[in-house]
Structures are given as structure tokens and as C-alpha cells.
Amino acid sequence: MRSSRVWPLLLTATALLWAIPFAWMAVASMRPGGAGAADIASLLPAGPFGLDNFRDAWTSGRFPLWYFNTVLLCGGLLAVQCVTVSLAGYAFARMRFPGRNTLFYAFLLQLMLVPPILIVPNLTTLVALHLYDTLAGVAAPYCASAFGVFLMRQTFRTLPAAYEEAALVDGASRLQIIVHVLLPLARPGLTAFAIVSVTSHWNEFLWPLMATSSPSTQVLTVGLASFTAGAEAGSEWGVIAAGTFFVAAPLLIAFVAFQRQFVSSFTFSGIK
Amino acid sequence: MSAASTTPHSVSLAPSVIAARRRIPVAWAAYGLLAPSAVFLLAFTYWPVVQVLFGSLTVKGFRGEAHWGFGNFARLFADPHFAHAVRNNLVYAAGTIVPSLVLALGFAVGLSETTRLSSALRAAIAMPMLIPLVAAASLFVFIFLPNAGLLDHYLAYVGLAETNWLGDPSMALGSIVAITVWKNTGYYMLFFLAGLAGIPGDLLDAAKIDGANAIQRFVRITLPLLGPTFSFVLIIALLNVLTQVDHVIVMTQGGPSDATSMLLFYIYQQAHQNYDVGLASAATVVSVGFLFALSVVSLRSLERGIHHEV
Numbered sequence: 145m146r147s148s149r150v151w152p153l154l155l156t157a158t159a160l161l162w163a164i165p166f167a168w169m170a171v172a173s174m175r176p177g178g179a180g181a182a183d184i185a186s187l188l189p190a191g192p193f194g195l196d197n198f199r200d201a202w203t204s205g206r207f208p209l210w211y212f213n214t215v216l217l218c219g220g221l222l223a224v225q226c227v228t229v230s231l232a233g234y235a236f237a238r239m240r241f242p243g244r245n246t247l248f249y250a251f252l253l254q255l256m257l258v259p260p261i262l263i264v265p266n267l268t269t270l271v272a273l274h275l276y277d278t279l280a281g282v283a284a285p286y287c288a289s290a291f292g293v294f295l296m297r298q299t300f301r302t303l304p305a306a307y308e309e310a311a312l313v314d315g316a317s318r319l320q321i322i323v324h325v326l327l328p329l330a331r332p333g334l335t336a337f338a339i340v341s342v343t344s345h346w347n348e349f350l351w352p353l354m355a356t357s358s359p360s361t362q363v364l365t366v367g368l369a370s371f372t373a374g375a376e377a378g379s380e381w382g383v384i385a386a387g388t389f390f391v392a393a394p395l396l397i398a399f400v401a402f403q404r405q406f407v408s409s410f411t412f413s414g415i416k
Numbered sequence: 417m418s419a420a421s422t423t424p425h426s427v428s429l430a431p432s433v434i435a436a437r438r439r440i441p442v443a444w445a446a447y448g449l450l451a452p453s454a455v456f457l458l459a460f461t462y463w464p465v466v467q468v469l470f471g472s473l474t475v476k477g478f479r480g481e482a483h484w485g486f487g488n489f490a491r492l493f494a495d496p497h498f499a500h501a502v503r504n505n506l507v508y509a510a511g512t513i514v515p516s517l518v519l520a521l522g523f524a525v526g527l528s529e530t531t532r533l534s535s536a537l538r539a540a541i542a543m544p545m546l547i548p549l550v551a552a553a554s555l556f557v558f559i560f561l562p563n564a565g566l567l568d569h570y571l572a573y574v575g576l577a578e579t580n581w582l583g584d585p586s587m588a589l590g591s592i593v594a595i596t597v598w599k600n601t602g603y604y605m606l607f608f609l610a611g612l613a614g615i616p617g618d619l620l621d622a623a624k625i626d627g628a629n630a631i632q633r634f635v636r637i638t639l640p641l642l643g644p645t646f647s648f649v650l651i652i653a654l655l656n657v658l659t660q661v662d663h664v665i666v667m668t669q670g671g672p673s674d675a676t677s678m679l680l681f682y683i684y685q686q687a688h689q690n691y692d693v694g695l696a697s698a699a700t701v702v703s704v705g706f707l708f709a710l711s712v713v714s715l716r717s718l719e720r721g722i723h724h725e726v
Contacts, residue, residue: 155526159537165555185569231449256711265464288456347548351663354640365548372554388554392547411610
């Protein structure tokens, strides 16, 4: 059975091919030598190594500001989303009211009519609301999340109704029940949502590019694009590799550390 | 297919029991809970669709006066740049979706058993999905650099001459496709892995006992049972094809000579560079139309797919 040896080999080789851009990023970012080093394309990790490229990238880009803006955007947006998706998810999971199915499908429409497609009208709205060139404006179209509502609806459905009934008998209001009884139990669903939300907004480019204009509101992706364009002109490939590392590293490290949690969040199975 | 049997209409809890005890009518309470989401959906999903419809039908005259008409659409469909963008987008769709789905399925099947090696390889293939598309573009700018770049450097060893991967109109779209396949395959693989994990092992064992070989088992059992996963991944992939042009914006600006322009890039260009709101709105209406059609066809299967694991 020769084929039983060939396939794993082919599979391993292809998978290693997938890692080459990251391998180059790692090797090139640590290889000093400045612009136009002759061995810049080599993947062989031959020394000497140094962190000069990281220092150059850090000082020539505005990484502290971009990190701050991105963390603020992702964190603030997630906080608002947690409120909107929990409340709506609860209503769709537990309450019966006229138009429920129609409304549910109207909500799901946002899975398709994603904000990047609607940049032209949404910019007009941002300007009218005086939110243009603010991080709040970048976050605004995502404050409601059809995906999150769906995820929380599924999560709430798996929780036994007995908890709520007991709390209702004790005279708790519906909001109190959601906040104090259901949300602690729904933590796996919220975690899955948080991972997907932070990943997608950390990585988003087109909308933050369109919705901001001044350097002080730039996020990591927008900053990296102009940073790369500048460094490309000087053929500073090692510095570009280091800058790309700064942008990509936080999520890559989180992924390697919490691989199972990430995978189950992305395939929506963290809500069993 | 039991995995997909939960329909959205099967709520069997007893909301009426809960509702009976409430002072506020349950419907109003429900609308109140939906309101925060609804406000944002109204402002940033429904209203923009209405707005863009009006915008596309508003034609600006020479002296600044506006009137109704299909002038923007007439200009749009007469614009060769738009035709290029649509054609490129179709090529891009076929060129990215077919290879990335085939590769994703292949990786999933090959790496479905958990060993130390296979989980390391799975991680390697999944990692591109976690970095921004602009970060991928920053890496590939060097990979595709003519002569000194990574690709040409190693292709020189097998005697291939330098190629202007992003600057040659016949290569540029292919290069953009390659980045997308690299970036998205891992994401689709995760869904196939989840789908494979949902296939009962005794079904495959029984077929094995009955004498079915590996290929027969794959074609007759695995593939049909992955049907819902396929349609779900296909929808996500179609959505990505229409909504992700970050690499085009930072790497090629739609060029050379429109070779990598796509629908959303065209919209971006009209709005951001030419300030032609009428044309941008008309093009947005076209892509909203695409997505709306896709939603009508697929929302049910998307919804099933979202919780095919639940």
C-alpha cells in the first residue's frame, strides 16, 4: 500500500506550504540588515538575529495609538453588543409575540446585508449624526448583531425554564432575570460571540478606512496599510514583516493558546 | 439528516405560563427588549437600503437640480469599468470558491483524526483566517515582489524567470485569488471538520464490514452527509467574494488596467475617489440585489448551518 504513505506526505507538504508566509514573517522580521538585504527572501533561519526591525517599525508607525484605538473599538463595541444581543436573543428565545418570525428573519437579513456593502449610505448617516471620524461611528453599524442575536437565542433555548419561573415567583423582573439568572448560565454563548466579534472587528479594514479621516482615529489595519505603503517605497521588507507581526500577533497568540475555544466559536459549536 | 432538524418554529418552552404572571403585556415587553437592536438595524441596515435606492434613482442635472430617473443605472451599465468589475468578480468567485472548498474538504478529511501532527497542521492552515486581510496583503506584497520576492526567489531554483505577479494584467487577478484561497481555506476547513465529526462512526464501520472501500465510503456516505455543511460554506464563501476587497484596495487599486477591480472596489472607487454618489448608489443597489437574492435562497439553510452543531 504505497498510497497510504504518499497521502500523509502530500498533506503535510501542503499544510507546510500554508505556513510559509508566517515563516517568512518570523524570519524576515528578526533578520537585521536594513533595506535591500540580499537574503531577504530566504526562509532559512540563519543568524545573526536582532530586534532592530521591530524597533524601527514601532518608532516609524504609531503602533501605541493604533493598538489603543483598536482595543477601545473592539472592547466598547463588544460591551454594547452584549447588551443588544442578550436582550433580543432572550425575546426571540423565550417570548411569544405577534410578528416574531417575521422580525427574526428581518434581523437575520443583516447576516447578508453586511455594513461593508452599505458604505455609501452609511457614511451619509454618520455625517448626519456627527459621528464621522470617530470610533463610535466606526462601531455604530455593528452595535446590532444578527449573528449575536441568533447565537444568544440558541444559548437561551438550551437553558431550563425552571430557573426563570422560580425567579418570577420570587417577584424578579424580566431584566433582573436576564442579567442575574440567565446571563451567568449563558457564558459559553457570550464567550463564543466575544471571540468572533473581536476577531472580525480587529481585522476589519474597509469600513474603518472610510469612516475615519484623521490619523488620531486610525485603527491597526488602517495604520498598517499606510505604514506598509511607506515602508514598501523604501524596500524595508524586514520592517514591514515586523509591523505585520504587531498587527497579527495578539489574535494569533490567543488562537494558539485557546485553540479549542476559538474553533468551537467559529463553527458555532461552543453553544452546546 | 437529524443534525439539521431543529427549526426556528419549534420553541416548546412555556412562555404563556411566564406571560400570565406579568403585568406588562408580554408583546410590549418583547418589543422593548428588541428595541435596542432594532434601532441600530433601522439606522444602519434597513434605512441605508432605502436611502441607496432613492440615491440611485436621483439624477443630478447640469445646473445641480435633481430629478427622478434611471440615468444612474444607464450610466452604470454603459460604464466599461463596471462591466470589468462584474466580470472580474465572477472569475474571482469561481477562482476562489472552487479551490478553497476542495482544499478545505481535503484538509478536513486528511486531518480529521486527532494526532499531535494533525492538530499542528490544522492550526497552521487555520491561522491565516485570524489575521487581517490587509496584514495578509502586507506579507504577499513581498511574496509577489518581482525578482527579489519570495516566490521568484524560489521559482528561480527551478529555472522559472521573474514574473510581475501583481503588475501583469494577466497574472494580477490570479495573484489576488491566491491570497484569498490562502486566507479562507482554513475557515472553511473548520466547518468541514465539524461536519465530519457529526457523521456517526458506526455508519462508516458498517459500510466497511459490508466491503465498501475508502473511496466508496467517502463518495456514498461522507459526501452526502456533508451536504448541509457544503451549502452553508458556499453561502459564506459567496458573501466573502462580494464583501472583501481589502487586498485589492491596498495591493493593486483595481489595476493594472482594471484587471483586479471588483464590485465593492468599484463602489469604493466611485464614492471615495470620484465622489460620484449616483453611480456608487446604483452599483450598491446591484450588489444589494445580489445579496438579497442570495438571502432569499439561503437564509433557511444559513440558519440551519449556523447551528448544525447544536
